[in-house]
Amino acid sequence: MKIGKFDYINNYLPYYYVEKRKLAEIVTSNPRKMIELLENRKIDYAPIPSFYYLKNKDRFKRYRFCVASNGKVYSVIVVSKDGKLGGKVGITSETTTSVNLLKIILAERGMKCKLVPTNSFKADDILKSCDSALVIGDSALEARKRFKVVMDLGEEWKNLTGYPMVFGISASIDDDEICDKLIIRSLRWGLKNFDEVVKSAVGRFGIDEEFLRSYFKALRHEMDSKCERGLKSFEEFCRDYKLL
CATH class of the missing domain: 3.40.190.10 (Periplasmic binding protein-like II)
Incomplete structure (x- = not known):
């Protein structure tokens, strides 16, 4: 196997x-x-x-x-240097799910940001040309140490749907x-x-x-049934x- x-x-x-x-x-x-x-x-x-x-x-x-x-997932986050969600959000090259989740959250919150695909997966590199960065996995855990977390997408989703x-x-x-x-x-x-x-x-x-x-x-x-409902939602x- x-x-x-x-x-x-x-x-x-x-x-x-x-x-x-x-x-x-x-x-x-x-x-x-x-x-x-x-x-x-x-x-x-x-x-x-x-x-x-x-x-x-x-x-x-x-x-x-x-x-x-x-709720909080800790490793799917948007970070920035100043703790604000900037107009240009750079997107890690590692994600498909999280970028679409971010699109939904921004739309539901009535926030307008330009999402910019990048070839990087590290916040340091993405923030050189963007105001904020969507990073996932271990890169997100590292980014938490150096930058300010603007959004935890797991937490945002839970607040939006309850699932x-x-x-x-x-x-x-x-x-x-x-x-x-x-x-x-x-x-x-x-x-x-x-x-x-x-x-x-x-x-x-x-x-x-x-x-x-x-x-x-x-x-x-x-x-479980709640995860099933979350996926369906x-x-x-x-x-x-x-x-x-």
């Missing part, structure tokens, strides 16, 4: 057990590359961006594992329920052995333990704004 994994700290806990025990071959990549690997059948199963799944859901089988938050935001959803082209069961098993092991996973992550990434605890607890990785907003 070849299982895809987002190359971000947010996947560390759910994959910890399966990687520790070497129960499958894990292939790490960013969200955009993950799509290519899955479609070319170089991996059997992986989380993919929710927006891409919704746009192409007739081509994929969907499973329980996900990357979601019920969790599902940023990534596990999928396959062929039937790979066994892969999903393995990752869900690994996830539940990680939650039961939370302290071990956190200490391991602190040692590997050098991030403050208190922050990592808050970050891991903010994330949801198993689809995101699809409805995308269709309303003609993004899908």
